[in-house]
Amino acid sequence: MRTAYTVDRIRAAEQALMAQLPPGTLMQRAAAGLATACADFLGGCYGAEVVVVAGTGDNGGDALYAGARLARRGARVSAIVLDQAKVHRGGVAALTTAGGWVLAPDEYATAIAGADLVLDGIVGIGGKPGLRPPADRVLDLVEEHAVPVVAVDVPSGIDVDTGETPARHVRAELTVTFGAHKIGLLVDPGATAAGLVHLVDIGLGPYLGEPDVEALQADDVAERLPEPSRASHKYSRGVVGVVAGSEQYTGAAVLAVGGAVAGPVGMVRYVGPPEPTRYVRARWPDVVCGEGRVQAWVVGSGLGDDPARADEVRRILASGLPVLVDADGLRHLPERCEGPVLLTPHEGELARLLGVEREAVTARRLHYARAAAARWNATVLLKGATTVVAAPDGRVRVNTVSVPWVATAGSGDVLSGVCGSLLAAGLDPLEAGSVGAYLHQTAGVLASRGGPITADDLARAVPAAYRMLLGGDE
Template sequence: MRNAYSVETVRAAERALMARLPEGALMRRAAAGLAAACAGMLGRVYGARVVLLVGSGDNGGDALYAGARLARRGAGVTAALLAPDRAHAGGLGALRAAGGRAVPAAEAAPYVARAALVLDGITGIGGRGGLRPEAAELVRTVREFGVPVVAVDLPSGVDADTGEVRGEVVRAHATVTFGAYKPGLLVDPARAYAGALRFVDIGLGPYLPTAPDVQAPQHADVDGLLPRPTAESDKYRRGVVGVAAGSARYPGAAVLAVAGALRGGAGAVRYVGTGTDAVVRAFPEALVSADGPARAGRVQAWVVGPGLGDGPQARTALDEVLAADVPVLVDADGLRLLDPDAVRARTAPTLLTPHAGEAAALLGTAREEVEARRLASVRELAVRLRATVLLKGSTTLVAPAPAPGGDGASPVRVNPTGTGWLATAGSGDVLSGLTGALLAAGLAAPEAASAGAYLHGLAARLAARPPTASTVAEALPEAWHSVTGTGAGTGTRTTG
């Protein structure tokens, strides 16, 4: 798991560690890791030209000390100082002693033009709201010459805590972050400015709390969540999921949601809706009914909403599903028909899976605001509706429902496997079915959402190019196998 912590938490950990170390030791650790990463990007350090963009804070000091290490290895290092009278004195002295030079930022263009690499040490994790005019002009100069940029800890100008981008910021090819990941490195829009991430351990671990602000699952984490059938398994032990989806206008939504559920390991799928003929043609193993969710038979979780439409039958289906005392996933048309009070009144878990537009409608704000403030938006929606929320988009986020009377917020999960190829019609229907199957298998709503998003993104990477929702569904068993070493639903029983 990649754990990310707020600026306040990271700074507290740094203070605690620095109290036990000689003065300057922590900065030298960070600079050593930064210099090593830069050397790897340069390939050949001797003779390479490097420019440091240096602000007045500790990030500027990190860049200066790293530049001194590169200069001692034969690189030609120039520091462009945005505040010459407030540059880190120790770092600047170390750079000059190693043979590097320093110039005012306004005179840096000729050096940038010949550089093989630029280090961004303008602002640190406390920066937000975009760059000041002189810094923005320097960054534009770097961009015009097309020089690769390594950000020191975080691209300057982005908000470390929220991932928001307001104004001119640095777009890095790589970011070397120290001690702990910051939420802005994992959450869009800031994530898109960070480039490839490299983590440098400087010893903060023992001083960080056990509960981070944001988490990004990795293969091993998802492997630990996914259910495995045993010799005693039957379809109910594996999980029976109900799917209320599809309409005359969107019959394919029913097929895709059922595909996601079946290829996501469900023991059985009970489909309810107008698409029974299409579902049975595609999946003869599906159990179908046109009598409504309340009379569909036993299920352990429901998926409702994909392609459901907005007529009376759709509203009745949603009401019946929400009345069931099992976990419920609501997507697409179900979100548009949703009564927030009905969600808040539920005692069984509820998982909502909106995209930015649907989240904006539920929050009463603009889509652009949700996209600019993804982390704050998903947290707010989870608190307002007292439900787990999976916010789809450029980074898919999962905010757990607040615990009744609980103190503090649970970590938000960030899906690291997403890809732009998922921006295709019907892919969300597949995700709903897959995640509903995991709910039916007994996973808690945040875990089902995290694992579902992870497998869904991985399947999109594995599907033939360009993928469609159908080929993403077809790739789910391969995605499952890549995580666990087994196929979805693999077991030793031969009967249901």
């Protein structure tokens, strides 16, 4: 499990650990891990040109000490010190002793233009979002010359606790973070600004407590994927009912059912008008069409605006059974949901539900997913490159494994079927949403292999993804 914590929690853990150790130990552990990651990134230090950008806090200290280590390993390391009066003195001394030097302002442009790597030590967890002058001017040069950036702890300028980027911020190829993941490294747009994230263990583990945000990894997903036993029969494995598609949107029915049959359930029921029913029957002889007992429902994709279908959604939501509500179904939510409910909006749908602009949701994904979970008493899965799943009790998971080719028409319909199948097999909404999102993106990786895919390709790849995660043969 990848676990992330708020800045307050990380600071408290650091205090507790620092009290046990000689002064400066943690910074040296951080700098050592950072220097190794930079050397790996550069593919060797000898002769590499590195520019350290050091702000006024300990983040700058980490960067300067790492710069000193790189200089001792043969790199040419210079430093841009943003404020001479407040810079980490020990860090500057270490760098100069190791053969590095501090640049004068009129040397910044040339140094950055010739750099193989810029180390962003502007601000870490002590930073406010945005970049104050002269950091912004230095970033202009870095972007102008497209120099790769390794961010120290976090990309400077992001909101570390939320992943929001309300103002100017660094965009890194790699972020080397210390002690624990910060929430803003896992949630977009901060996650995108961070690039790849490498965690350096500095010994905080025993002091951290319960995480604020979790991200499942392959082994966590494997543990949670339902598997039948010798005693299983089709009903005990779970039956999922799919209410999707209409005379106009037949494809939504096929794709949602395609996701559901690819999941762990023993049986899928489909409930819909004659035309999509014909398509579903023709494709899956095993799907039972018409009403009947189910353990969970998937409702919403491609329903259109038929009032009878709206009533059906409301009736299902009042049944107390686990329900996944997607797309058009989201227009028929009650004042507050009862029972296990998983809502799966994309940003536009969540914006409509909450009466805000889409751009606001894009900018504040964690905030609005949490707000909707509290407002409707339901688990909310906000789709996107980093899917956020927020439960009404405050727990949050994010899915950071993703492949952009999955952003294709009908992909969300497949996701609804996959997650609904997991709900019917007994997972609670937070588990079904987070496991389903991981499985769906893994199917995307397998189907795509670096090229374009259709939603149908994605659904067909789900069983292989399931098998791979369980450790079965390829």
